[in-house]
């Protein structure tokens with residue numbers, strides 16, 4: 001009888017995947033991506049790395065657990081070249097103090113303050129292999145190394161660093177390589193385009209479906225001197241369209257910092 005009990009305890013310990021994983025990771029409290037993608041890379045920078053030769057030729061990324069970082073989604077600037085510099089993320093309007101949620105589960109890889117750029121920021125490393133960056137924060141609610149669930153509150157939005165108004169700068173990285181968030185996320189619908197993507201070394205990302213630009217809501221933050229006409233010209237739309245999108249009259253006065261939808 002004693003032998004059977006000992007055998008059972010032995011089996012429970014050795015055969016349990018959780019035990020094996022915990023032993024492999026050396027810790028239960030800090031979940032890691034499901035492979036050794038980031039082993040050996042520097043942890044002390046936002047963009048940590050990385051010899052491109054180390055990037056897998058093709059890597060599946062499961063994103064079905066995605067939660068939109070903000071409850072209200074107004075895109076004020078998209079990924080791409082901006083004023084001759086690469087804008088590696090997407091900007092979402094917010095009010096200072098708005099709660100920001102983690103897009104996926106994982107753990108807080110880094111927090112810090114970058115005066116000339118991100119301001120207060122947080123980098124979360126996810127179990128699906130991605131990392132997400134949250135910039136211009138007012139407050140980080142979690143310390144480095146803390147586990148996070150998808151949708152868990154991680155920070156409060158702000159206007160820190162190189163920022164012209166309160167917003168969230170949101171980046172998606174894979175092994176240090178920035179991905180256009182719109183390739184993965186439909187910001188109008190607040191959901192992912194599909195549950196799994198493949199990151200490929202050559203194409204950067206990904207499959208299968210391009211973002212539906214028509215459905216997307218894009219916005220402009222009013223600067224000093226802006227008028228409905230100047231905004232309409234800037235984004236190649238009509239003043240009437242701006243009025244319709246924003247419930248304004250043609251002679252409505254704009255105030256600095258106001259968010260104007262233009263698509």
Ligand SMILES: [Zn+2]
Nearest residue numbers: 089090091169
């Ligand atoms: Zn930005």
